[in-house]
Amino acid sequence: MSNSNVLDYLNNPSPRTLGRSPLEWLDGLQKPTVIRVAGRDRTRTRALATLLHGNEPSGLFSLHRWLLEQHTPEVNMLFLLGGVHPAKISPRLTVRQMPGGRDLNRCFKEPFEGREGEIARAMLAELHNAQPECLLDVHNTSGTGPAFAVTITNDAAHQALTSLYTDRLIMTDLRLGALMEYSEQEVPTVTIECGGSQDEQAHQLAYDGLVRYTSRQDVLSLEKAEWGVGVLRNPIRVEMAEEATIEYSLEPTGRADLTLPPDIEHRNFGVVAPDEPMGWVGDKGLSILTAIGHNRAESVEQVLRAKDGLIYPAQAIKVFMITTNPAIAKSDCLFYAVKATGEPLF
Ligand SMILES: [Zn+2]
Incomplete structure (x- = not known):
């Protein structure tokens, strides 16, 4: 199946195509969606995936706000909105995954079965084509609580990416088929858990982090890090x-x-x-x-x-x-x- 059967594409979307609110925007989306925004430096790309879980809206909210504001990012941006289908189930943004379907963030590995497997494979193909210098995957936690990041690799680049959002990094050897395992492809990849899906603070953090991620020359050097990062190993x-x-x-x-x-x-x-x-x-x-x-x-x-x-x-x-x-x-x-x-x- 070709990617265009699985994904929709928006290039440099103008405010009038985005709806007045994130919910109005979501109503207009029909499939998992790739959004590309051209940067000042067109030779580099950073990627950010979000909404892999349909009930975790901070990433969607922050992206909608950022797109409406028509920022020009430092480098090209590739955004991937994963769980558009479950997110659209009424009442919107309350369903994690399709009824009877699989958890999309467990599908980023062979054999890519079922609808979620197809979506995961198509998203990985987009990443492969874009060759980003790094990848973030923005989530909300199921309850309330402070933000933290998760990674499978703990080095300076992963800590620097974490510091755009939070000062807590969890490093795990567990392999579950999550998108963050993409960092095994030599692309620094961090999952960001912004805090609870109902928390205004979490939405604000997702936005502030996105602005830092898109506006800085360098997001991979620890000298430029926002905060010192505490690492929790192999929970x-x-x-x-x-x-x-x-x-x-x-x-x-x-x-x-x-x-x-x-x-x-x-x-x-x-x-x-x-x-x-x-x-x-x-x-x-x-x-x-x-x-x-x-x-x-x-x-x-x-x-x-x-x-x-x-x-x-x-x-x-x-x-x-x-x-x-x-x-x-x-x-x-x-x-x-x-x-x-x-x-x-x-
Ligand atoms: Zn999630």
């Missing part, structure tokens, strides 16, 4: 068994295998000491949880311990990407964890 993912149940409650009702307090998100990027309870387990204990590190399952008892129905960290840990969305908790993961120092747990 383990704590996942739930498919058949397990979860509730968010101030105390367990006895009906769920796992109970977490509704304000657990406040733990994001904080250190939890071994004597601080994080939640409750039912009769099945910790057996409903799995710890995934370095692409393999590890014993969850190295991360958490249960005592009298309460869950504690097995050692002081820093946790992040904690979700209070039961669907995400079950389909993706509960949270990530590293040692309090930012080093891997194992």
Whole structure:
């Protein structure tokens, strides 16, 4: 299938084609869309993908605003809007992926099956053609919380890109078929998690970061970095068994295998000491949880311990990407964890 069957293209779009609001713009989009904007220096290109998840609007909002303002970027810009189809499902910008479809940000690898696989392959072909000097992929987290970046490589270029948006960088060896794995093609690639999809702050950060990304001569040198970046290495993912149940409650009702307090998100990027309870387990204990590190399952008892129905960290840990969305908790993961120092747990 040729790319033009899968993607639409906009070149230097004028304000009158963009609609008055991002939602009006989205209504006019029919497919995942490639937007190219010519820069002052036409010999270089930077790329930015966003909306890979249809319910994560900060990237779309910031891009719409930036395009309406008709900036001339320092270099050519290649923007890729991935999940236009799920984003258009009513009420708009609330559906992560097509019903029955796959998570687009798990499809950037062989065998590129199904509709999402076709879209991922077409996006990769655009990147290959454009040969960008770097790539950002802008997301929102499922709950509220501070912004952070994720990468599979931790070097000066990745830290410099991170610093355009945030001072926290998570480096992972996990390979899930995410777009950020494009940095294995020698193109520095960073995923930016701007914060919650409902947070005005997250939308503003996405815009401020986009302005920095498009207006600077050099975005890959650490000397030019906005902030010093703290790196959290190889977090383990704590996942739930498919058949397990979860509730968010101030105390367990006895009906769920796992109970977490509704304000657990406040733990994001904080250190939890071994004597601080994080939640409750039912009769099945910790057996409903799995710890995934370095692409393999590890014993969850190295991360958490249960005592009298309460869950504690097995050692002081820093946790992040904690979700209070039961669907995400079950389909993706509960949270990530590293040692309090930012080093891997194992
Ligand atoms: Zn996302």
